[in-house]
Amino acid sequence: MESAHAYTPLLLLLWLFAVPVLTGLAMAPLLPPDRQKVRTVWFLGFLTDLALFEPVAVFCMMRIVYAGFDMLTRIYTVILIILSAAGLLRGVLILHRCRREGVRGREARFLHLFPGHRPVEVADLFHPRRGRVRIEQRIAKSELLYAVIFLVLLLIQLVMAVLYAPFDGDDAYYVVQSLQSQQTGTIQTLIPYIGYSTVLDYRHALAEYPVWIAYIARMSGIHATILSHTVLPLLWIPLCYAMYACCGRLIFKERTDLVALFLCFLCLFSMWGNVSIYTPETFFLMRTWQGKALIGNFVIPALFCLLMILFRQEGAEPGEIPVRERLFPWIMLFLLGVLSGFFSTSGILLVGMLLVSGAAVVILSRGKGTLMHKIRLLVLTGICCIPGGVLALMSLLLRGDM
Amino acid sequence: MYGIFMESVVIFKLYGGNGVLTILYLFSLVFLLIRERDRTVRRLFVWLPLLYLFLFFCPLFRKLYVRVMHAGDTQYRMLWLCPMGMTVACAGCRLASWLPMRGAHLTVKRFFDRLLLPALTAVLILLCGSLVYRNPYVTRAENAWHIPQEAVEVCDAIRHDYGGGYRVRVAVPEDLVHFIRQYDTDLILAYGRDIVAYGYYNRVREALDAPGIIDMTELSEALRETEADYLVMKREKETDHAPEEENWFLCAQTDEYLIYRDVKRSVD
Known part of the structure; x- marks a missing residue:
C-alpha cells in the first residue's frame, strides 16, 4: 500500500497553505485593511475553502451514487482553481499598480499585498477602543518565560501527536470513511466498519469533514490514514492555540503580558484534562483528526472569540468603527455556521445555540446602538443562522422526520 | 421529570x-x-x-x-x-x-x-x-498509519496473495477488526467494529473469538455462509482439527497470525 510519494510534502503545503492564501487574497477586500495580514488572509481563505466544500460534497453525495467522490474532486478542484486564480490576479494587479506608482523594495510591495502588516499608526496606539493599544513596553522576564514554556508544551504536544498513537474505536468509522472515499471514489455508500453497500447514514451524512480529508489525501498522494493520524494534528493543534491566543488578546486587551500565561494554562489544561472520555481536552489530543474534536476545540473557541469582538464593538459609539471592521466578525460567523455541520452533525445545534444566545445578549444589552442598529444585528444573526438552519432541515429530511 | x-x-x-x-x-x-x-x-x-x-x-x-x-x-x-x-x-x-x-x-x-x-x-x-499521555490507550506509534504493524503485515500478505485489483472478504480476530480497513479498504470484513463494540451476535465472531479451542467445522460453515475468502487466526489459537481439512489453505503468516485462503472459492 503506497503511503505517500516524494512530492507529498510540497503538495500538502500547496493545498493546505498556498491555495487558502490565494483564496484569502481574493476575499481580502471584505476584510478591513489593518486585518489583512498573511495569517488572517490564510485563515479567511482556509475557512472559505472548507465552507465551500460542504455544499459541493453534499450535492455529490446525494446525486451521484457510485463515483460521487471522483465527481466531487473534479468540481471542487475547479472551484479552488477559480478562486486561486482570482486571488493570484488580484495579487498581480496590486503588484502591477505598485510598479506603476513607483513603489520600490520587496517589503513595500509586500505591505501593499498585506496592508495589515503596516506599522500601527500613532493615532491607533492610543485609541481607547480599537483593541490595538500597543504601547512599547519592556518585555517582562516572566512573560518571556511563559512564552518559552508555552512553546515547549506545544512542541511536546506536536511531537507526541506524531510519535504516539491513541487508540479510538471511532477511527474504524471516520478514518475508514476518508480512506474509503480516497480508495473507492464513493461518498457514504459503503459501511466503513465492514465495507458492504448501505443506504445513506443520516447521522453522519452531512458532516463532510472525513471526505475533505480524503480530498486532501487524494490531491497530495498521501494515504488518508497517515494524513488523519500523523499530519493533521500538526495543522489543527497550533490552529486551535492560535484561536485561544486571539481569545486571550481580546480578554486581556492591553495586558498582553498575560496572553502567554493564558496559553500556558490552556496547554496544561489540555494535557491534564483527560478526566473522562467526554471532555473536549480528551478529544483534542486523543482524536484531533475527528470532526467533533474540532467542534469542541476550534469552532467553539472561535465563536467565543468572534462574540467577544461583537461585544467589544457594541461598547463603541455608532459610526466609530468602520463598516468593514463591523462586518468582519459576521463574515467569520457565517463561515463557522457552515462549518458547524461540516465537522459534526451535533455541531449544528451547539453552534446555533451559542450563536443565537450570544447575539441575543448583544442585541438585548444596553449598548449605544439605535433600534435600527439592533434590527440590523438581528438580521445579521439570522443570516449567520441560515447555513445551520438549512443543514438542520436537511438532517431532519434525511431522517424522515419531516 | x-x-x-x-x-x-x-x-x-x-x-x-x-x-x-x-x-x-x-x-x-x-x-x-x-x-x-x-x-x-x-x-x-x-x-x-x-x-x-x-x-x-x-x-x-x-x-x-x-x-x-x-x-x-x-x-x-x-x-x-x-x-x-x-x-x-x-x-x-x-x-x-x-x-x-x-x-x-x-x-x-x-x-x-x-x-x-x-x-x-x-x-x-x-x-x-x-x-x-498516561491513558492506557495511548501507545508508541509503530508506523506512520498509527495502527499496529501486525495489521499492516496481515493486509500486505493478503494483498500479495490475491494480487489486488478487486475486493475480497476477510474474517479477522477481534483485535484486528478496528485496524484492517484503516489500511486497505479493498478488504471487506466478515464482521466489524459495531459487532465488537455493541456486542451484537455474529456467527463468525462467535466461532472465531470463542474462548478455548475453536470448533473448525462451525467456523468453516460460518465463513462459507458469509462468503469469506480469507481467514486470519491468532497463531496461539488451537482448533479441534486442522483448517486444511476444511479446505482452508495456509497462504501466509506473520509473527502473530496465520492467514488461510478458502481453497473452494479459489477453485470457483
Missing part, C-alpha cells in the same frame, strides 16, 4: 470524571463572577455558561435534545459550551494580574511573586487533572 433530571446529573458526573477539575472550574466561575470587571468577559464566561448549565439540567431541554438529535448519548457535548479550560486559564491569569503590571521596576521578590501564583494555579490543574 425527576428521572430525566437525574439522567442529566449522571451525564454531568461522568463528564467530570473524578470531579475535581469540575470543582476547579466552578471555583473559577465564581471567582470571575465576583472579581471580573470586564462586562464582556463576565457575560461570555460566566452568564452564558450558567445559562447552558441550566439548560443542560432542565428536563424539558433534555427531552427536546433527544427528540431532535435522535439520541441522548451526545448530550454531554452541551457542556462544551461551558469553556472549562478558558475559564480556569482566565481566572488563573486574573489571579496573577493582581500583581503589578510589567514595566514596573522588577525586583527578585516581584519576579518570584509573579511566578508564584501562576505556578500554584498550574499545580492545581496538574493535581486535579489526569495526563492524557
Whole structure:
C-alpha cells in the first residue's frame, strides 16, 4: 500500500497553505485593511475553502451514487482553481499598480499585498477602543518565560501527536470513511466498519469533514490514514492555540503580558484534562483528526472569540468603527455556521445555540446602538443562522422526520 | 421529570470524571463572577455558561435534545459550551494580574511573586487533572498509519496473495477488526467494529473469538455462509482439527497470525 510519494510534502503545503492564501487574497477586500495580514488572509481563505466544500460534497453525495467522490474532486478542484486564480490576479494587479506608482523594495510591495502588516499608526496606539493599544513596553522576564514554556508544551504536544498513537474505536468509522472515499471514489455508500453497500447514514451524512480529508489525501498522494493520524494534528493543534491566543488578546486587551500565561494554562489544561472520555481536552489530543474534536476545540473557541469582538464593538459609539471592521466578525460567523455541520452533525445545534444566545445578549444589552442598529444585528444573526438552519432541515429530511 | 433530571446529573458526573477539575472550574466561575470587571468577559464566561448549565439540567431541554438529535448519548457535548479550560486559564491569569503590571521596576521578590501564583494555579490543574499521555490507550506509534504493524503485515500478505485489483472478504480476530480497513479498504470484513463494540451476535465472531479451542467445522460453515475468502487466526489459537481439512489453505503468516485462503472459492 503506497503511503505517500516524494512530492507529498510540497503538495500538502500547496493545498493546505498556498491555495487558502490565494483564496484569502481574493476575499481580502471584505476584510478591513489593518486585518489583512498573511495569517488572517490564510485563515479567511482556509475557512472559505472548507465552507465551500460542504455544499459541493453534499450535492455529490446525494446525486451521484457510485463515483460521487471522483465527481466531487473534479468540481471542487475547479472551484479552488477559480478562486486561486482570482486571488493570484488580484495579487498581480496590486503588484502591477505598485510598479506603476513607483513603489520600490520587496517589503513595500509586500505591505501593499498585506496592508495589515503596516506599522500601527500613532493615532491607533492610543485609541481607547480599537483593541490595538500597543504601547512599547519592556518585555517582562516572566512573560518571556511563559512564552518559552508555552512553546515547549506545544512542541511536546506536536511531537507526541506524531510519535504516539491513541487508540479510538471511532477511527474504524471516520478514518475508514476518508480512506474509503480516497480508495473507492464513493461518498457514504459503503459501511466503513465492514465495507458492504448501505443506504445513506443520516447521522453522519452531512458532516463532510472525513471526505475533505480524503480530498486532501487524494490531491497530495498521501494515504488518508497517515494524513488523519500523523499530519493533521500538526495543522489543527497550533490552529486551535492560535484561536485561544486571539481569545486571550481580546480578554486581556492591553495586558498582553498575560496572553502567554493564558496559553500556558490552556496547554496544561489540555494535557491534564483527560478526566473522562467526554471532555473536549480528551478529544483534542486523543482524536484531533475527528470532526467533533474540532467542534469542541476550534469552532467553539472561535465563536467565543468572534462574540467577544461583537461585544467589544457594541461598547463603541455608532459610526466609530468602520463598516468593514463591523462586518468582519459576521463574515467569520457565517463561515463557522457552515462549518458547524461540516465537522459534526451535533455541531449544528451547539453552534446555533451559542450563536443565537450570544447575539441575543448583544442585541438585548444596553449598548449605544439605535433600534435600527439592533434590527440590523438581528438580521445579521439570522443570516449567520441560515447555513445551520438549512443543514438542520436537511438532517431532519434525511431522517424522515419531516 | 425527576428521572430525566437525574439522567442529566449522571451525564454531568461522568463528564467530570473524578470531579475535581469540575470543582476547579466552578471555583473559577465564581471567582470571575465576583472579581471580573470586564462586562464582556463576565457575560461570555460566566452568564452564558450558567445559562447552558441550566439548560443542560432542565428536563424539558433534555427531552427536546433527544427528540431532535435522535439520541441522548451526545448530550454531554452541551457542556462544551461551558469553556472549562478558558475559564480556569482566565481566572488563573486574573489571579496573577493582581500583581503589578510589567514595566514596573522588577525586583527578585516581584519576579518570584509573579511566578508564584501562576505556578500554584498550574499545580492545581496538574493535581486535579489526569495526563492524557498516561491513558492506557495511548501507545508508541509503530508506523506512520498509527495502527499496529501486525495489521499492516496481515493486509500486505493478503494483498500479495490475491494480487489486488478487486475486493475480497476477510474474517479477522477481534483485535484486528478496528485496524484492517484503516489500511486497505479493498478488504471487506466478515464482521466489524459495531459487532465488537455493541456486542451484537455474529456467527463468525462467535466461532472465531470463542474462548478455548475453536470448533473448525462451525467456523468453516460460518465463513462459507458469509462468503469469506480469507481467514486470519491468532497463531496461539488451537482448533479441534486442522483448517486444511476444511479446505482452508495456509497462504501466509506473520509473527502473530496465520492467514488461510478458502481453497473452494479459489477453485470457483
